[in-house]
Structures are given as structure tokens and as C-alpha cells.
Amino acid sequence: MSSNPLEVIDVSLEDAATASQLVQAASSQGFLFVKGHGFNAEEVAALFDVSKQFFAQEREQKDKLAMDKSNFGYQYGVESLASNATPDPKETLNMDPLNIPDIEGKHKLESAVTKLQDLAMTIHRAFAVGLEIDESAGGAAYFDSKYAKDKPSGSVFRFLHYPGQQSLNPSEQIRAGAHTDYGSITLLFQQKNQEGLEIYSPVSKKWQAVPFIDADNDDEAPPIIVNVGDQLSYWTAGYLRSTIHRVKFPESVQRTGQDRYSIVYFCHPDDDTLLEPIPSRVIEARGNTRGANSAKETLTAKQHLLNRLSATYGWQY
Ligand SMILES: O=C(O)CCC(=O)C(=O)O
Numbered sequence: 094m095s096s097n098p099l100e101v102i103d104v105s106l107e108d109a110a111t112a113s114q115l116v117q118a119a120s121s122q123g124f125l126f127v128k129g130h131g132f133n134a135e136e137v138a139a140l141f142d143v144s145k146q147f148f149a150q151e152r153e154q155k156d157k158l159a160m161d162k163s164n165f166g167y168q169y170g171v172e173s174l175a176s177n178a179t180p181d182p183k184e185t186l187n188m189d190p191l192n193i194p195d196i197e198g199k200h201k202l203e204s205a206v207t208k209l210q211d212l213a214m215t216i217h218r219a220f221a222v223g224l225e226i227d228e229s230a231g232g233a234a235y236f237d238s239k240y241a242k243d244k245p246s247g248s249v250f251r252f253l254h255y256p257g258q259q260s261l262n263p264s265e266q267i268r269a270g271a272h273t274d275y276g277s278i279t280l281l282f283q284q285k286n287q288e289g290l291e292i293y294s295p296v297s298k299k300w301q302a303v304p305f306i307d308a309d310n311d312d313e314a315p316p317i318i319v320n321v322g323d324q325l326s327y328w329t330a331g332y333l334r335s336t337i338h339r340v341k342f343p344e345s346v347q348r349t350g351q352d353r354y355s356i357v358y359f360c361h362p363d364d365d366t367l368l369e370p371i372p373s374r375v376i377e378a379r380g381n382t383r384g385a386n387s388a389k390e391t392l393t394a395k396q397h398l399l400n401r402l403s404a405t406y407g408w409q410y
């Protein structure tokens with residue numbers, strides 16, 4: 094196994110020590126692994142089966158769910174995450190977490206989404222503790238009111254498939270261009286021998302491969318990758334890092350012609366949430382800068398997402 098530059102943090106305890114570990118990892122690499130996440134190996138394997146089955150269908154069948162401006166649906170080779178690049182060789186299915194499309198295995202996806210939402214909130218609560226949010230502003234529960242489950246948000250549940258192509262030159266072929274994620278946090282499942290995710294480490298200032306990590310036991314699903322997105326970076330005035338990442342197959346994966354499948358949950362706050370610095374003693378102690386937000390006015394989560402989508406797809410809203 095290649096070396097692992099990221100922390101592996103057990104989130105089952107929900108104590109202050111875990112909270113400070115999470116904040117430490119999120120404010121250095123911006124990427125980390127979590128275990129104790131509550132997913133068992135069987136249920137994650139079943140999610141990958143659903144994804145594989147979906148992508149294995151004829152193009153015509155998949156195009157019935159073709160993506161439109163809603164940001165939900167199927168697309169092949171259209172998205173260009175790095176601006177001005179040729180489209181990334183991959184296919185994706187973006188699903189509305191509150192309205193999973195009618196595909197084979199829909200119920201498994203719905204229960205996975207519920208667990209992912211809960212896991213995302215566990216992590217947000219730990220961030221609130223680690224960031225020392227004032228009790229008067231909600232303390233550990235500060236973020237809860239910004240993630241009402243019934244309100245519209247930019248959250249997306251996504252299947253990705255990168256077809257293995259032995260003919261491609263691994264040292265040149267980028268499978269998903271360099272980008273940061275748009276939401277608050279991203280949760281990502283990957284599978285053994287299908288590595289390919291790389292981060293541009295804020296610590297080493299170099300591209301570093303994110304390895305696959307085995308679970309501690311056969312029952313538990315492998316550790317889930319967590320990364321900070323732009324919205325959490327805004328809220329923390331840049332303290333938590335929305336780290337640049339991309340997908341580039343390592344030679345070991347390229348040689349086998351192996352496909353990569355990944356499953357991602359992009360967690361976003363409710364659309365009307367303001368992206369302004371949060372009442373955190375840790376952030377205030379660093380000086381109240383605007384972080385990644387150079388705009389004069391404070392954006393809402395929705396405005397920020399539309400800006401990013403139009404840059405990615407060339408859509409005009
Ligand atoms: O497939 C992966 O590992 C990365 C996907 C990703 O970064 C994204 O969809 O934003």
C-alpha cells in the first residue's frame with residue numbers, strides 16, 4: 094500500500110478530542126478519512142453494485158436521465174472541472190438526495206443518503222465544537238439549523254465511473270480536472286485497486302495520491318474520505334481548507350485497465366444560507382478576514398453554487 098498523508102479519525106465517539114482532531118486535519122490537508130462512520134461493508138458493496146449496473150446500461154437508457162440545468166442527471170464526457178480543458182473522460186449520475194431517480198436499487202440509495210446526511214451532521218457538530226462556536230449562537234448545534242432536511246439545497250449524491258483505458262498515457266491523462274468542491278463537506282467512497290484521487294496538498298505544496306485504506310475489520314466498510322468544500326472555507330475565513338484535487342490513475346491501476354467507480358455525497362447548506370464568517374472564537378482569534386470570498390457582498394449558498402456551475406458548464410443563469 095502506498096503511504097497515507099491523511100489522518101484516519103474515528104467519529105463514533107463524538108467527544109472534544111475527536112472534534113479537535115477533525116479541525117486539525119481539515120485546517121491542514123483539508124482532506125481526511127473517517128472510520129466509525131456506521132456503514133457496513135455489505136451495504137457499501139451493494140451501492141457500488143447499483144452504480145455498476147446503472148453505468149453498464151446502453152447509452153440510450155442512461156440518456157433518459159440526461160442532465161439538464163437542474164444539475165441532476167446523467168452525463169458522459171461533458172464536465173470540464175479545470176477551466177479551458179477538454180472534457181474529462183468519465184461518466185456521472187448526479188442525484189437529488191431528496192428525490193432519488195427511479196433506477197434499480199433506489200431504496201438502497203435512499204437509505205444510504207439518510208446515513209450520509211447524519212454522518213455529515215456529526216462531522217459538522219464536531220467542527221462546531223472544535224471551532225469553539227459561542228454557546229449563545231448554538232454551540233455544537235450551530236450548523237443544525239442551516240441543514241433543514243426539507244429545504245432546497247445544492248446537495249448532490251453522485252455516482253462516478255472512469256472507464257479503464259490502457260491506451261491512455263497515465264502520466265498525462267487527467268481523469269477529473271483539478272478543482273475544489275463547492276459545498277460544505279464531501280464524503281467519498283472508493284474501492285480497492287481503483288485508486289486515482291490526488292490532492293494538491295496545502296502542507297507539502299505537491300500533488301499527493303490518496304490511497305485506499307482497508308477497514309479495521311471485515312464487517313465495517315473502509316474509511317470514508319472527507320474533504321472541506323468552498324462553503325465551509327468561506328464560513329471559516331479560509332481556516333478550513335477547500336483543497337484542490339483531481340483524478341489521475343496511478344500506473345498500477347492504469348496497467349490493469351481497471352475502471353474506477355466512486356460514490357460521492359456533496360453536502361450543501363440550505364440555499365438561503367449566508368456565506369459569512371461564523372461566530373467562532375478560533376476564527377476571531379485569527380483576525381476576521383473574508384477568507385476565500387473576495388466579493389464585496391456576502392453570497393448565499395445558492396448564489397455561490399450557480400456561479401460555480403456556470404464556470405464549470407458554461408451555463409448562463
Ligand atoms: O472520483 C473521485 O475520486 C473524485 C470525484 C470528485 O472530486 C468530484 O466529483 O468532485
Ligand SMILES: [Fe+2]
Nearest residue numbers: 272273274338
Ligand atoms: Fe471533487
